[in-house]
Amino acid sequence: MGDDMKNKSIWSYYLNSNDIKVIDEDECVDIVIIGGGITGLSIAYSYLNDNYKVCLLEKNTIGSGITSKSTAKITYLQDGIYSKISKLRSDNDAKLYYESQKEAIDRILKIIDMHHIDCDLKKSDSYLFTIEGNTKTIIKEEKLLTSFGCKIDNIDVLPDGLKVKRGIKCEDTYTFNPIKYLNGLKEIIKDKIPIYENSCVKKIIKKKEYYLVRTNNHTIKAKYVILCTHYPYFLFPYLMPLKCSLEKSYIALFKDNSNINFQGITCDKQTLSIRYVEDKYKLLLINSTNLAYSQNDVANFKNFINNKPEFVWSNIDIITKDYLPYIGLIENNFYIATGYNTWGMTNSMLASLIIHDLIDDKNNKYSKLVDPKRKDNLIISIKYPLYLINNIYSFLNSKIIKNKNWYSNKVRFEKINGIGIAIYTDDFGEEHKVINKCPHLGCSLIFNEIELTWDCPCHGSRFDLSGNSIEGPSNYNITYKG
Secondary structure, eight states, X not given: OOTTOBSSOGGGGGOOOSSOOOOOSOEEEEEEEEOOSHHHHHHHHHTTTSSOOEEEEOSSSTTTTGGGGSOOEEOSOOTTHHHHHHHHTOHHHHHHHHHHHHHHHHHHHHHHHHXXXXXXXXXXXEEEEESSOOHHHHHHHHHXXXXXXXXXXXXXXOTTSOEEEEEEEEOSOEEOOHHHHHHHHHHHHTTTSOEEOSOOEEEEEEOSSOEEEEESSOEEEEEEEEEOOSSOTTOGGGOGGGTEEEEEEEEEEEEOOSOOOOEEEEOSSSOOEEEEETTTEEEEEEEEEESSOOHHHHHHHHHHGGGOOSEEEEEEEEEETTSOOEEEEEETTEEEEEOOTTOHHHHHHHHHHHHHHHHTTOOOTTTTTTOTTOOOOHHXXXXXXXXXXXXXXXXXXXXXXXXXXXXXXXXXXXXXTTEEXXXXXXXTSOXXXXXXXXXXXXXXXXXXXXXXXXXXXXXXXXXXXXXXXXXXSOOSOOBOOO
């Protein structure tokens, strides 16, 4: 592992900490958007020229959450997703999802072009391929996409020379810099719609005809609430743990001066995702796993990054039971947008189109497809106990096995005055102590030696070495003051 390797996303260098406005008084609005990632900004943009009074609240800074960890592909060729939807739902639902992704891509391109947003947008052909020999999925995807009217080319080698067992290629797909895109959206929006950063929502209270959204020091009264956080907390009765699983991915960025430009992903059990960045880097997502990851997952990744990447980071995605996102009304003017199944760039735009139409009481042809309250058929319902078992396993594993044998000697767990403490000793010998319990639902933490963070294996909350909450669903810190 190279000494110059940076253990954070390359997109994080474009985060803008200037011109930050913190909420400093109580407000009364029509719509409050909670979450300042690509979904929140996309929805805010959709209200730019409407008569609604809108504001947006972001816990940290715009784009600093999951959006900054993305591979940032703007594509409709998404793993073997159409085969999965077809199997669990129907061919018609798979086609409708395909159309939604195409429409979302068109909308993103129009916004970038209309406002001349400098976000390194590049046309980039997409490849779906198998190395391990999963040709059935490739054949099924090709058949479905062709029936949808999509032009498909068969390939047996990628543009970088990698030979594959079987593959397909699609055009009219793109890549970009997601944070530069959000910075552009923020500049367009901020003079008409207040964007409050470093403004963490602590509580949402339902009244008869409105909501009270409380931050640390102020309250916003709103008729509509749109929750655009990655993992939708405040929704305990909705039982999110039974409706989805969490998947952790590791991403590394290597120097590459080949001037090749394409994007691709395998449909194999071992995920490999590829794209090129700024004409000088090759980005590889090389492992996807359950959050309660095993020794082999971490060991495999550490072996991989011995190839000395320039950047390395991880990401967490919400995977739904039927591989369709949850976008729409939960109850009483409360909307959510989540569960993007690793394809957040397009589905964030889809969320803005759907929720805008729903609040305006307009028909949207995709709204029933991704309705958070949609009914499950028998095949999908079988997944309920699987997700329950998965969450129980994550919880028990975090409690029972703390000193996992893949940790280095820099990580240890102790009890001090009856309190479980997690300790990391840095390269200078300084000990960083935190309380070893996630405030969300009480899971014990695991240490992410790639990014030097404490992560919750149950629902994906993350904390820095000082115990500060950097990613939800937990909004509270685990700082140890002993």
